[in-house]
Amino acid sequence: MISCNCIVQAGQISPETETRLRANLSAFAERAFGEPAEINWRAIPERSGFTAAQPSTSSIISMAANRPVPQPERAALLKEMCELWIRETHRSLDEVVGVISDPQT
Amino acid sequence: MPLYLCNAAKGAISDEAKPKIAADITRIHCDVTGAPPQFVHAFFVEEDTAPPLDGKSAVLFGSIRANRTDAQKAQIIAEMRQSISTHTGIALDAVGMMTTDVPASWAFEGGEVMPEPGEEAEWLARHNRPSAAE
Numbered sequence: 445m446i447s448c449n450c451i452v453q454a455g456q457i458s459p460e461t462e463t464r465l466r467a468n469l470s471a472f473a474e475r476a477f478g479e480p481a482e483i484n485w486r487a488i489p490e491r492s493g494f495t496a497a498q499p500s501t502s503s504i505i506s507m508a509a510n511r512p513v514p515q516p517e518r519a520a521l522l523k524e525m526c527e528l529w530i531r532e533t534h535r536s537l538d539e540v541v542g543v544i545s546d547p548q549t
Numbered sequence: 550m551p552l553y554l555c556n557a558a559k560g561a562i563s564d565e566a567k568p569k570i571a572a573d574i575t576r577i578h579c580d581v582t583g584a585p586p587q588f589v590h591a592f593f594v595e596e597d598t599a600p601p602l603d604g605k606s607a608v609l610f611g612s613i614r615a616n617r618t619d620a621q622k623a624q625i626i627a628e629m630r631q632s633i634s635t636h637t638g639i640a641l642d643a644v645g646m647m648t649t650d651v652p653a654s655w656a657f658e659g660g661e662v663m664p665e666p667g668e669e670a671e672w673l674a675r676h677n678r679p680s681a682a683e
Binding site: 451486488489491492493494495496497500502504515518519522523525526537538540541542543544545546 | 550564574587591595662
């Protein structure tokens with residue numbers, strides 16, 4: 445399983461959207477890394493998230509690759525993962541941070 | 550990125566203290582690293598599994614772009630721990646903190662791969678955002 449941590453702001457993503465995001469992220473992980481994603485979904489309580497010291501609307505999606513990823517491929521995968529997110533959430537690209545990390549050595 | 554995630558014992562950090570600490574985290578990170586504030590995320594949770602409290606009342610975990618110096622990291626840790634203590638009344642030795650380095654090339658923000666530290670000006674210009682110095 446590919447570990448995927450999603451940190452979102454509470455109340456900003458509906459349960460239905462969360463369900464679709466979980467399925468789409470897992471399908472993405474399977475396409476990219478050959479394994480489905482194990483998703484750890486974490487909602488930051490209201491009045492507890494800040495970006496640039498202002499109330500945050502940002503989401504952070506962090507996926508741990510099961511192999512070293514060449515940088516051109518990583519850039520394309522990051523773009524695909526973040527676009528997948530904004531398609532479902534109708535947020536802007538300025539409100540999503542994506543991370544695809546290599547395995548720890 | 551950076552993401553500062555603060556886990557605390559229930560009720561240890563009030564809703565009134567959170568924006569003050571978040572403002573300090575943002576200011577400290579930008580002062581020490583020169584990074585623009587737009588990149589700084591500060592999130593608070595309670596009684597969560599990560600970062601582990603390990604007997605502390607609050608623990609702040611910073612995922613920051615790689616290539617910061619040890620001196621920069623030490624200053625960030627000292628000043629952010631002090632901020633949490635000051636705004637909450639938690640004893641300084643009950644506030645834990647650690648950081649981890651994340652290569653900028655692993656992260657994607659604002660629709661593109663993050664710039665390396667010190668190379669943010671073009672990114673900000675493309676996104677029509679004022680730099681930290683403005």
